[in-house]
Amino acid sequence: MGSLFTPLSWNDTGFILQGVLNTVYISVLAIVVGSVLGLIMGFIRSISNNYTNFVLGSVLDILRIVPLIIQLILFSTFVGVIGHPLLPFASGSIILSLYTMAFMTEVFRAGFDNVSGSMRIAARSLGMNYRQSIRYVVLPIGMRSVFPSWMGVALSVIKDSALVSVIGYMELLRTSEQLITRTQQPLEILLGVGLFYFLISYPLSEFGRYVERKMAI
Amino acid sequence: MIQIQGVHKSFGDLEVLKGVDLEVDKGEVVSIIGGSGSGKSTLLYCINGIENIQKGKIVVDGVDVHDKATDLNKLRQKIGMVFQQWNSFPHLTVLENVALAPRVVLGKGKKEANELAKHHLRHVGLDDKFDVYPTQMSGGQQQRLAIARTMAMNPTYMLLDEITSALDPELVGEVLDTLRLLRDEGMSMICVTHEMAFAKEVSDKVAFVEEGIIEEIGEAVQVIENPVNEKTKRFLSKVL
Numbered sequence: 001m002g003s004l005f006t007p008l009s010w011n012d013t014g015f016i017l018q019g020v021l022n023t024v025y026i027s028v029l030a031i032v033v034g035s036v037l038g039l040i041m042g043f044i045r046s047i048s049n050n051y052t053n054f055v056l057g058s059v060l061d062i063l064r065i066v067p068l069i070i071q072l073i074l075f076s077t078f079v080g081v082i083g084h085p086l087l088p089f090a091s092g093s094i095i096l097s098l099y100t101m102a103f104m105t106e107v108f109r110a111g112f113d114n115v116s117g118s119m120r121i122a123a124r125s126l127g128m129n130y131r132q133s134i135r136y137v138v139l140p141i142g143m144r145s146v147f148p149s150w151m152g153v154a155l156s157v158i159k160d161s162a163l164v165s166v167i168g169y170m171e172l173l174r175t176s177e178q179l180i181t182r183t184q185q186p187l188e189i190l191l192g193v194g195l196f197y198f199l200i201s202y203p204l205s206e207f208g209r210y211v212e213r214k215m216a217i
Numbered sequence: 218m219i220q221i222q223g224v225h226k227s228f229g230d231l232e233v234l235k236g237v238d239l240e241v242d243k244g245e246v247v248s249i250i251g252g253s254g255s256g257k258s259t260l261l262y263c264i265n266g267i268e269n270i271q272k273g274k275i276v277v278d279g280v281d282v283h284d285k286a287t288d289l290n291k292l293r294q295k296i297g298m299v300f301q302q303w304n305s306f307p308h309l310t311v312l313e314n315v316a317l318a319p320r321v322v323l324g325k326g327k328k329e330a331n332e333l334a335k336h337h338l339r340h341v342g343l344d345d346k347f348d349v350y351p352t353q354m355s356g357g358q359q360q361r362l363a364i365a366r367t368m369a370m371n372p373t374y375m376l377l378d379e380i381t382s383a384l385d386p387e388l389v390g391e392v393l394d395t396l397r398l399l400r401d402e403g404m405s406m407i408c409v410t411h412e413m414a415f416a417k418e419v420s421d422k423v424a425f426v427e428e429g430i431i432e433e434i435g436e437a438v439q440v441i442e443n444p445v446n447e448k449t450k451r452f453l454s455k456v457l
Binding site: 116118119121122123124125126127128129132136137140141144215 | 262291297302306321323366367370
């Protein structure tokens with residue numbers, strides 16, 4: 001006779017790997033989209049007057065302050081209520097990207113603000129137009145100065161992606177929860193999951209260190 | 218020729234320039250001396266259109282700098298500027314610092330721009346620094362880099378904004394030597410400076426500015442050794 005619970009076996013490997021891949025997938029997407037949007041928003045904030053900044057800042061503050069888990073549930077419920085339900089992956093990507101954007105905006109804004117006025121004037125006085133001075137001087141100098149902060153946000157997004165499980169996206173954490181329910185082996189599974197998060201984040205962190213070394217001139 | 222006619226410049230309620238007239242011919246070196254806050258540096262920033270003006274006119278080789286129709290980016294290629302804080306680009310090597318503007322502004326190819334950069338770096342004595350980053354160099358070397366970077370755009374005029382003020386005393390000499398070199402080659406320069414001996418030596422004319430007005434202008438030796446204006450006398454007795 002069969003037991004209600006079946007222990008963890010090699011047959012679960014594919015299931016777990018799918019969870020790992022889904023975590024990587026949604027994290028990379030959120031980091032890329034969040035960085036691009038954050039770069040644009042950060043630039044807008046750095047050149048905007050107080051009024052625009054107040055409005056923009058307030059919206060971004062909401063995204064940063066309201067706990068991610070609440071944003072996820074509210075958003076996926078809301079799109080369902082108005083009759084346009086989205087797949088968990090879609091809802092999760094949208095909210096995680098916006099959440100990442102809110103943090104990246106401040107990172108990039110600081111980067112733009114780090115470039116002194118006299119550096120910009122030096123570029124312009126060489127005959128560069130505004131666009132060229134941003135592209136070749138302000139952007140590379142500013143981004144270099146905030147790279148460690150960017151890396152910090154990126155790493156925390158990978159961990160925060162676990163929260164997307166609450167709306168049903170089968171990422172690593174949700175995968176493991178299902179396995180725990182079936183196997184009743186929480187210790188082994190959670191240890192394994194922790195290891196996987198480490199394996200995902202560590203290369204990124206190492207890459208960051210490498211880039212910082214290259215830039216430390 | 219740079220013609221500055223009755224220029225007034227204010228920052229908000231603060232009037233920094235109160236009617237400045239000055240002419241600088243091609244090949245001429247004019248030094249502007251005066252206390253801090255007298256408006257000397259602001260005048261330089263008005264000449265290449267970094268700052269706007271409220272009244273008057275600045276004309277460079279027949280082009281009105283503050284005319285709306287003037288292409289400032291084009292005009293600035295003709296007017297090089299070097300700063301007190303040398304402002305070398307920290308993310309680029311010395312060679313790339315100099316080659317950047319010729320590449321992106323003048324559209325030169327990488328090879329041509331690099332050759333040009335090497336030529337100008339050799340000229341200021343930085344032959345052995347092509348591949349290092351500016352932050353690895355002394356202030357004097359960075360300032361010479363800034364001069365080479367400006368020269369690579371082949372300007373007609375150079376505006377020098379207290380370029381030795383942020384340097385350690387022992388590094389001032391090498392930068393002044395570079396300026397002597399430029400002067401001997403016939404470069405037109407307007408130098409805002411605190412180096413009175415240097416101003417006297419290299420300038421054709423010296424102008425003394427106080428509170429936004431040119432109080433005295435004349436032959437360099439005369440202004441510095443035998444000033445006529447009481448304010449010039451008072452200033453020079455303090456700094457010499």
